[in-house]
Amino acid sequence: MAKHARNNQIKKEAVYIYSEDQLGYKFSDSHPFNQKRLTLTTDLLRNMNALSDDDIITPRMATDQELLLAHDERYIDMVKKASQGLVTAQQTESYGIGTEDTPIFPNMHDASARLVGGTLTAVDYVMENKAYHALNLGGGLHHGFRGRASGFCVYNDSSVAIKYIQEKYNARVLYIDTDAHHGDGVQWTFYDDPNVCTVSIHETGRYLFPGTGNVTERGTGEGYGTSFNLPIDAFTEDDSFLELYRTAFREIAEHFKPDVIISQNGADAHYFDPLTHLYGTMKIYHEIPKLAHQLAHEFCDGRWIGVGGGGYDIWRVVPRAWSLLWMEMKGLPLPEGDLPQEWLDRWQEESPVPLIPTWFDPDPLYEPIPRKAEITEKNQKVLEKALYSIRSQQD
């Protein structure tokens, strides 16, 4: 599996960026964003013998200078002060922290900077040819804005990492975001940049946060035509989701010709997810990483960085979805059939819901959707509109 890199060190297939310190990004016991997901996923992979100590790389912290690539100094200062309890929620509210979504917690700055550092560690492994692929499941905080927190996200690790890639490695980046929420923070950071292409497939903003991500948001100025949005209807199921994902990702990659792919792998498009209204099953989490893997080899000599993201059913959905992502990245055959009994036994007691004992979901998982044909048709129209500009250039 391992291949020789130029520097004669063994080039790894993939590295898994992880340390227990990443669990320090914790708002409260009752907050839906819960990094226990990382423990559950890592433990599941260990039980599958899919993750060894050699695979795991400890993330570093992002420096202030690195954070400044995508964040304002005043905002970083405010997060630091809030971390130490030096300011009140009233003073920080305009920065999006101290809110119900993003409450202040002890050592907030360090914990947030560490998640960014994890993605930067992943970037360095891939861009310095030490590994083909790298995964930081602690990252993917795509709602973070330049000067304020939003939607559970303090610092935006993908935005910082893309700026870092541009500065240090001068590469063209394709960012693909399959979280059920629009990847607004990353999109707006690079909205006018022709060398970064952002693609987000998400539930429409009709009801769901953040409400943006319309198909007409295509970038601005020199960056016009390098932002793509695929807002899909509530109740969208596997086949329609995958049709849009596969078609758009491939056509956009062929058009943009990236040097490196960053995929954001929020796992909240699943039927079980409490915050969203999409009807995905585990099938999409088998398929999403496969195509990212394939396109990374086709277009980028394998350079693929994966990050986590949303995912609020931390027991039934996220550990399975993210384990599949790592196994695909590592080049292992994707499992079917049963989950390891040891893992189920260990966590069932703590889980408030019965765990799903198999890699795929029970079929059927839900009652049939009455308007499936219309939803599928509507999503196809969205796909056509999103790709209109690149398709018309080819004709």
Place this chain on the structure above:
Amino acid sequence: MIVEEMMKTNVLTLQPTHTIKDAISLLRENKIRHLPITDTTGEVVGVISDRDIKDATPSSLLDQQSLNVHTVLLRDIMTKNPIVGHPLDFVEDVATIFYDQQIGCLPIVSKGKLVGIVTETDLLYKYIELTGAHQPGSHIEVRVPNRPGILFEVSKVFHDHHANVLSVLVYPDVANEANKILVFRVKTMNPLGIIEDIRKEGFDVLWPNMPGITK
């Protein structure tokens, strides 16, 4: 909101003695559709729209292009004595004028001079701002009985959850006149607690509502 808070003050104008050709190039270069026509003292004497131009010029499908048309003076095709507004007019009234009179722009005049312009596009953007759709938020619709005090009862839930409301709209319920639909945009990614508490108060939360489907 009053007109002076939203009007564009940097207004492009032409005089009645300019030609159709002048108007065509100014409209095209600036991607606009309306031009107030002023006299030398700055008083509005007419309006030219892209529609007036189209009516006055021959079809582009005709072989015989009559270029003479382009030298016609604007005073001969402009709408004379157009409807104008005042900086202190209410924005709601402007919307009504656009709707009733079927016009697309309103020159704003104060002390006899042109001071601004409001177009349908400007008004539409104000509407987008009103719905709060330009800021990150979740969208919650609540069906409530049409009686006094109901908004307070619902908004109390937002207060209890320390949730920042970006916008509130009240719609009639087309299905039942005894009800209203309240539409909130709330600055939160996790509206579940809010929705649960609104339901506990006995109201119907439509989130998301698609006929035939409930999750």
